[in-house]
Structures are given as structure tokens and as C-alpha cells.
Amino acid sequence: MKSNELLDIVVNTIENKKAEDIISLKMNEISDMTDYFVVCHGNNERQVQSIARAVKEAAHENGLNIKRMEGFNEARWILIDLADVVIHVFHKDERNYYNLEKLYQDAPSKNYGQAVH
Template sequence: MDKQELIKHVAEACDDKRAENIVALDMNEVSLVADYFLICHGSNERQVQAIARAVKETVEEKGLSIKRIEGFDQARWVLVDIGDIVCHVFHKDERYYYNLEKLWGDANQIPLHLGQER
């Protein structure tokens, strides 16, 4: 499975848990940290944890492993490291404070075409 396919599956897992404002950024030209960032948010801590859990389960169902999950217990900003893809699941209040889309504004956005755009 290529990275573009995987990011689509991860985005769908987020969407299934009603994550909001799901954005995928191509980081290849702007960062050595990862090839792609997927950024989304939930409206409360339980939803943030559910989204992160769904990402983990989806990746594992595809036969891949999660490198690391940070921030799950606090559920304000959960970072799910899938290797070349880093999924950032924010609490809505933290999302706008950190504003990763602006911080990494030079990165190209990848169209996701999810079924339930919000």
C-alpha cells in the first residue's frame, strides 16, 4: 500500500469518528519530520481518544504498525506516528491555538474527498 492510499484510509478512520476539518499536508518539500501530516480535531477528550484509537486500529488492520502515540491520556493533542505519516488529533481548542496548517503553510494540501465533509 502506498502512502497516498494509507493517508486516505487514516482520513476515513478519522471521518468515521466524526473528526472535524480533516486536512492532509504533503510535507516532502518542507520538512524532514514526515512525508505527510494528517490534521483533524474532535470536540471533547473522549472523541479525540476515539479518533486516535480508530487511526491505530485502521493502521494495524492494514498490517502496519504504529511507531508511537503521544498525548493519548490528556487527549488535548494526540500525535499518532505511523512513520512517514504523522496524524495530529487535536481537541478543538488546541487545534486553533497551535494552528499547524499556518505553521506549515508552505506544504501543499492533499485533496481527500471524504464522504461526510463537514
């Protein structure tokens, strides 16, 4: 599967779980770690876990291996590594603190839905 197809699956999945301020960062132009980062947030721990769980289920339904998933139990920042796409699901309080969008501001980005704050 091409990385842009995987990106579409991830974005559709997290949109269906009502993730907020979804943004993709095209990382392959500035780093060799992955093609895309997807950053979003949920408003509480339960929603953050629900978003991550949905991504995990979508990966399995599409025959994809999850390389790593970290932070699920705490639900403050869950990282899901699908190799070509790495998803960062934040609790809204943590997102502003870590501010990945600013850290990788040189990466081309695309916003989905609401604007990023």
C-alpha cells in the same frame, strides 16, 4: 504500502469517527520527516480518544506499525506516528492555539469535508 494509500486509510478512518476540519499537508516537499501530516479535531476528550483509537485499530488491521503515540491520556493533542503519515488529533480548543496549518503553510494542503477555520 505507499504513503498516499496510507493517507486514504487514515482520512477514511477519521471521517468515520466524525473528526472535524480534516486537512492533509504534503510534507515531503518541505521536510524529510514524513510524507504527510493529517490534522483534525474532536469536540471533547472522548471523541479525540475515539478518533485516535480508530486510527490505531486501522493501522493494526493493515499490518502497520505505530512508531509512536503520545498524548492519549490527556486527549488535548494526540500525535500518532505511522512514519509516512503523522496524524495530529486535537481537542478543538487546542487546535486554534497550536495552528499547525499556519506553521506549515508552505506545504501543499487538501481539505476534507468542512473548511478549516
